[in-house]
Amino acid sequence: MNKKLKYGTITGILALMAFFITSCDDDLNVTPQDNISEEDLLKNPDNAVQLVNGVYSKMLSFNMYSFPWIGITSITSDDADKGSTPSDTGTDKHKMDNLTFEASDVSFNEVWKGRYDGIYRANNALYYLEQFQIDESLKARLVGEVKFLRAFWYFDLVRCFGGVPLVVGNIDLNDNETINNQVLTRATKEEVYAQIEADLDEAIAILPSKTEYSPNDLGRATRGAAQALKAKVHLYQQEWDLAYSLAGDVMMSGQYDLMENYADVWREVGENMQESVFEVQATLTNGLIQYTDVQGPRGTPDLGWGFNTPSLNLTNSYEEGDLRKEATILFVPSTLWDGFEAPTTWNNPRYNYKAYQSSIAEPWNGNKAETAKNLRLLKYSDVLLIRAEAAFKIGMVSEAEDIINQLRLRAGLGEISGITLQQIYNERRWEMAMEHERWFDLVRTGQAQTAMAADGKTFIPGTHEVFPIPEPQITASGGRLIQNNGY
DSSP states (O other), X not given: XXXXXXXXXXXXXXXXXXXHOSSOOGGGOOOOOSSSOHHHHTTOHHHHHHHHHHHHXXXXXXXXXXXXXXXXXXXXXXXXXXXXXXXXXXXXXXXXXXXXXXXXXXXXXXXXXXXXXXXHHHHHHHHHHTTOOSOHHHHHHHHHHHHHHHHHHHHHHHHHHSSOOOOOXXXXXXXXXXXXXXXXXXXXXXXXXXXXXXXXXXXXXXXXXXXXXXXXXXTXXXXXXXXXXXXXXXXXXXXXXXXXXXXXXXXXTSSOXXXXXXXXXXXXXXXXXXXXXXXXXXXSSSOEESXXXXXXXXXXXXXXXXXXXXXXXXXXXXXXXXXXHHHHEXXXXXXXXXXXXXXXXXXXXXXXXXXXXXXXXXXXXXXXXXXXXXXXXXXXXXXXXXXXXXXXXXXXXXXXXXXXXXXXXXXXXXXXXXXXXXXXXXXXXHHHTTSSOHHHHHHHTTOXXXXXXXXXXXXXXXXXTSOOOOHHHHHHTTTOSOOOTTO
16 A cells, blocks of 8 residues: 655754754754755755654654554553552553553653644744745645644643643743743643644644645644544543534545544554545555564563553453454454464463554555554544543434444444543454553543442542653752642
């Protein structure tokens, strides 16, 4: 199939930009090119595109969606267990599994740093895009893409930590007042959400639809992706009318649909297809760092580290005949979809099937640590579930029921009538299982304490709704960053 957009590496335009930036992270600290003036550089639209590609490329990093993110979004939940071996803690993943995590645990700091690295790149890109002397429509589109990405990363941060420092521009390193008030001080949760919404409003107004992009640009941020993310942002704030309306905009756009086979959504054949709203684009030469490796089956033959294994709680929760169960959980032993035999010599009885990278039927160069497997961040089924939940909340129960039955029929189940909110929550769990949503869904819907207790874990109300602010960040701020309650 036609492979997807390549983000590329941060060279060329970002190399030169780094020369003009007073401070930059290690990825941007490269030698500038000598034979091009800044004026000429800013007239070339290819350079502007490459600048934005450098923002996208952050999504491939280990500290963005790999082991730390897997730990705090999935292993914490009742969908997953730590996995691997009893003696292999994954540094702090046993504490995620047991809900005994602390501010000093490395996973929180990595997730924090990964998002702020991305935000830093986004802010620099926006600063320089304004200076490019290129076609205004291209410039506007690139600005929309970057603001979408910045909104996505702030959404991750506010879901994890509540209010966080809100930095949306370049900071003069000599401006101690601004640094203290913005970089080293937490904004409120409400202020962060307001900025996310502002970025997404601008992105929605500017970005093209999915089919308006050329094939070479497949995978870039779209109007539909910005609408879908904003619908989810409103859902988290219990703004039901707005969530309902925006999810409806995506549904009525004609750009998206469900794939016939649920199991195909997370395989290569499902990449950037009709159910894809936004996903991380990975290639064999510029792959997703250790997402599949961390979760691959451990033992003989060795396919990975064996972490983040589907729990018995999740396994036993499915209705009989639900096709999503076999598509989500890799059972040992079994014959996998590509014909590979899952042997009893693997350490765990279950693995995350959605993270499985086939070395037989999909692009493969033998590098488990950097695969060409895309990571789905927004799916059309998620949009349908947002619409259904919001519809139920505003009294449009029959529409909620119709949407849920659409998903159930694809899953091989019968239709239901007289739908309840709990049934919508259950369908969301099964449809989105092992996709880093369950923990956040439990917290935002008020189910976390009960669900964790049923899974043998103690959720502490008033504390565990958010994770601790990473201790190294508090230290670096000179104590200006205030810790969350209970940590």
